[in-house]
Amino acid sequence: MATLNTRNTARIMMAPSVILLLVWMIVPLAMTLYFSTLRYNLLSPGTGFVGFMNYEFFLTDPAFFDALFNTLYLVGGALLISVVGGIFLALLLDQPFWGRGIVRLLAIAPFFVMPTVSALVWKNMFMNPVSGLFAFIATSLGLQPIEFLEEIPLTSITLIVGWQWLPFATLILLTSLQSLDSEQREAAEMDGAGPVSRFVYIILPHMARAITVVILIETIFLLSIFAEILVTTNGGPGTATTNLTYLVYVQALLQFDVGGASAGGIVAVVLANIVALFLVRIVGKNIEA
Amino acid sequence: MARAISTRRKIVFTIIAWTVGFLIFFPILWTVLTSFKTEAEAIASPPSLLFFEWTLENYVEVQQRSDYFRFFFNSVIISFGSTILGLIVAIPAAWAMAFSPTPQTKNILMWMLSTKMLPAVGVLVPIYLIFRDWGLLDTRIGLTIVLMLINLPIIVWMLFTYFKEIPGEILEASRMDGAALRDEIIHVLVPMAVPGIASTLLLNIILAWNEAFWTLNLTAANAAPLTAFIASYSSPEGLFYAKLSAASTLAIAPILVLGWLSQRQLVRGLTFGAVK
Numbered sequence: 001m002a003t004l005n006t007r008n009t010a011r012i013m014m015a016p017s018v019i020l021l022l023v024w025m026i027v028p029l030a031m032t033l034y035f036s037t038l039r040y041n042l043l044s045p046g047t048g049f050v051g052f053m054n055y056e057f058f059l060t061d062p063a064f065f066d067a068l069f070n071t072l073y074l075v076g077g078a079l080l081i082s083v084v085g086g087i088f089l090a091l092l093l094d095q096p097f098w099g100r101g102i103v104r105l106l107a108i109a110p111f112f113v114m115p116t117v118s119a120l121v122w123k124n125m126f127m128n129p130v131s132g133l134f135a136f137i138a139t140s141l142g143l144q145p146i147e148f149l150e151e152i153p154l155t156s157i158t159l160i161v162g163w164q165w166l167p168f169a170t171l172i173l174l175t176s177l178q179s180l181d182s183e184q185r186e187a188a189e190m191d192g193a194g195p196v197s198r199f200v201y202i203i204l205p206h207m208a209r210a211i212t213v214v215i216l217i218e219t220i221f222l223l224s225i226f227a228e229i230l231v232t233t234n235g236g237p238g239t240a241t242t243n244l245t246y247l248v249y250v251q252a253l254l255q256f257d258v259g260g261a262s263a264g265g266i267v268a269v270v271l272a273n274i275v276a277l278f279l280v281r282i283v284g285k286n287i288e289a
Numbered sequence: 290m291a292r293a294i295s296t297r298r299k300i301v302f303t304i305i306a307w308t309v310g311f312l313i314f315f316p317i318l319w320t321v322l323t324s325f326k327t328e329a330e331a332i333a334s335p336p337s338l339l340f341f342e343w344t345l346e347n348y349v350e351v352q353q354r355s356d357y358f359r360f361f362f363n364s365v366i367i368s369f370g371s372t373i374l375g376l377i378v379a380i381p382a383a384w385a386m387a388f389s390p391t392p393q394t395k396n397i398l399m400w401m402l403s404t405k406m407l408p409a410v411g412v413l414v415p416i417y418l419i420f421r422d423w424g425l426l427d428t429r430i431g432l433t434i435v436l437m438l439i440n441l442p443i444i445v446w447m448l449f450t451y452f453k454e455i456p457g458e459i460l461e462a463s464r465m466d467g468a469a470l471r472d473e474i475i476h477v478l479v480p481m482a483v484p485g486i487a488s489t490l491l492l493n494i495i496l497a498w499n500e501a502f503w504t505l506n507l508t509a510a511n512a513a514p515l516t517a518f519i520a521s522y523s524s525p526e527g528l529f530y531a532k533l534s535a536a537s538t539l540a541i542a543p544i545l546v547l548g549w550l551s552q553r554q555l556v557r558g559l560t561f562g563a564v565k
Binding site: 006007009010011013016017018020021024025027028029031033036089092093095096097098099100102103104105106107108109110111113114115116117118120121122124125126131133136140143162163166167168170171172175176209210213217220223224226227230231232244245248249252253258261262264265266269270271272273275276 | 295298299300303305306307309310311313314316317319320323332334335336376379381382384385386389391397399401403405406407408409410411412413414415416417418419431438441442445472495498499501502505506515516517519520522523528530533534537539540544545547548549552555556559560564
């Protein structure tokens, strides 16, 4: 009898969270699905059912392929920077040296900088081809300054995003590294294993799970990069820096094409879900609820 | 001999680590320094790192010209409001899941996690239209609700992993000692739950403060928080480096401090307990 009571209490305690999330997930998503089958533009009156036409337009639009490529480039590039850099940094911060705590604070700081600030600071004060710091360094070395956001816009944004996410990877990989049994490392050292083989055979396998978690979580956030693009390039030049999120934003809030944007939104949801599936499996293995 | 080598090794690593740390931090340091320069000095070539005339005029001007504190106030209301609302909803849920788990608890947790993976653009159109029709566009309350909902899964998860660590036997022991329910809550549960709740609060304030999809798309002038305020510097005011820097410094300083305080919890919160 008592258990029955606790069980009901537990249900009542969970209800608000579950109901809120259920509504938040299902209602807008159902609306997006519904809109995606309509001819519906806020600027022209009248709506009508068009079946899969919006999907057809969205998926055959050259801008979609650009956006898909840009999304993959941005996610892949930022992952490469943050994961490879993060492994290196975690190994470095794990060494004994003076002022570890302070260096650690310095290295994780970029994560707390809001996206609009980091994008604008990099764009203006570092990447500006006339008065930016990189231009100054280039000219002092006798080189031609690069017009970052004109010549290599997508790579520039990838660099900014990589800088923002480097601390996240570092912090998680460092946490994982510090949970490595030091006896195991010492034993390998005594057996004459060099730093490289120690890294490949002991440290890397130990960090494998943390690396997977970093990649999956970052991918979810990186698929939705928006503010950095908005304040630096507005998706341009042309569609050079338009990712899927930005493309849907343009269709929805600049062109008021509710139907088309909804179809794009659903495409983004499907892509994100493929990634999510993997993450849920990995995290799910590690809780004993 | 061994000691000499390890000291030398330590010196080498100290130099490398400090150099790398400095380089990563440099854009932030440069922003803070530039905020104390005059506009002319900010774009001077060669740029000076420390030897310039320090001034506070940019801070004064940012406040006077654009009413900085209104945006700051919006950020505070939205990030604290959404986090506290989220905690009120999530604490009972996490509590129930941690102390009276049922066979479905794990599934519910995983499902909550999956809602976090719904990309924002998937629901941008309906949320925008609902907000427009209900008059919630550009209101603090509307944004607070949205941020509460997008962070709710993280809040539940973090609290769950913390509450999970409170040993259930302690409750039984205090009950055996004849503690009344009220005493049990005040003297046993609250002290053990507070650190976890505080960590959750801190991390979620940071996340809400820096959220830059909904805050940019659902606000205009009234409810705009600092993310949107800084975005307004994208052109042409962005070319006034000193003012951009002053505004940026003010926007990131409070959260940077909070972030440094909560760096441990960050790992746990953002990996949903998968890495501790």
